[in-house]
Amino acid sequence: MKKLTILAGLLLMSTQVLGAANCNTSIPASTPDTDFTNNGDGTVSHSKTGLMWKQCSEGLSGSNCATGTITTYTWQQALQLVDSLNSGSGFAGYNDWRLPNIAELASILEDQCVGPAVNETIFPATAVNGYWSATPFADSVTSPNLVWVGDFQGGQNVVLSKTATAYHVRLVRGQ
């Protein structure tokens, strides 16, 4: 069985990467616009899963997520960021935001697109890079430091070190 070479490290730009997704429209869309409701407050509701997502990656704001600088965090920083947000002012009137688990995070991967593998109308300015999930990797013996990460470059779930590199954060709530 041959595996594609996507496993070799891909060059990814962590900051100021905007738009430029390459999409193949003869692949069925996994996150069409019609599956989302824009709530007009920086959040979108995904009718399929029932989850509410913050549109902008942490560090960015504004209707096109064009304000600010996208930020990276270690896994612990990412978890603590959410905790601080909820115990402080919250966002869009909610104080129950979460770091998504890996199944939730993968539910907004767009199968048609790479670089980033996301619907950029719904999630503008998504980084072509990794986003943390809240799901530790099960193998605690041989890989104690790994956590599941959504790779929004190629659009797949991978496991990465919690501390070696900082990645991005997109928040979810509901369910």
Place this chain on the structure above:
Amino acid sequence: MHRLTRRRIPPYPVPSRDFRPLFATGLLVTTVFLGACGGGGGGGGSTPALSIADAGIGEGDNGASNLVFTVTLSSAAGSDVTVDYATSDGTASSSTDYTSSQASLTIPAGSTSGTITVVVNGDPAFEPNETLAVTLSNASGATIATASATGTIFNDDTGAGNTLNDTGVDTWGDDAGNALTTAQSTFPGQDADTGRDASTASNSNTDGRLGFSFTKLDANGAAFADQTADYATTPWDCVVDNVTGLMWEVKTPNAAGGLRDAAHTYTWYDSDTTTNGGDAGTANGGTCNDTTNCDTEKYVAAVNAAGLCGYNDWRLPSRRELRSLVDYSVSAIGNTIDRNYFPNTVNSFYWTATTQASNAAGAWTTVFLNGGDNANFKNGLIRVRLVRGGS
């Protein structure tokens, strides 16, 4: 610019494994059935004790069926034993799902058991497994050892296929390690803190590990009344996921032969240019039941022709659908899927219907070795598990 350090998910092992009533009114007088006769008629001194056991039934798509509870007596009594009983709603409702009943059961002298029958209403709507309770009271001629039993109406219908499964992860991590068994205050808000896995309302292991909930279906698509039997004793053909609403093919034992043998491999092939990403893949390149149908498209056609579980709308799952079966608490070689419901799963790759956006010569697989995603060339020799339902 920097590198996303991409680590292959390593192939290491790790195993893993493992009701309640309220009150309702009822007015129906239900018939009383006699059980098998016990030995002598004497009872031998001490007062016998009554126990009622849990019961289950597949919901069915229409009409009424009988959910039968067995009440046993610890020893036969010298005179008739009577006991009152009443049904009460759990998650099932007596207004729609079953007919409530409140009556008296008599176990004649010399017998050691009787049965209580509750009428269940079938429908074709996707619902979770539902429960009701039967509670015994006012026994005469016996004591009550086990007063209440749960009856489960097993879902056998498919739904929209959109609800996500939880991950199965019920442990925490810190910077040094994973698999910690308590919540971590300095690493707050982890997967294990929330969701179906973390809620006692949904994390029973009786219907699939933690938040997962599955029903085993027979060759006709009917739910087994006894969901606890193992595959070797009572093999099943399909499983319905009571969270996502998807119905799944169950593979038959490795190398035992037949259309759905777990050992068979297929090349990825989709002749539909609106869905194949611009590359139809490789026809008939796998090793399967015959020498002509060993690709995904032909396998789908063959399973539909066979009418697996009574259906002919089986298809290759999308990425999100196949990923919904991954139990992320199991790592490497343990099978990242609930083997109690999906026996004969190989620690390997399974095709999805989804072409890789960055290279149309590839399609995505889910790896039931570690739960990861992998793209493979469409001429790869890969296994298949079909799905139906969803919208």
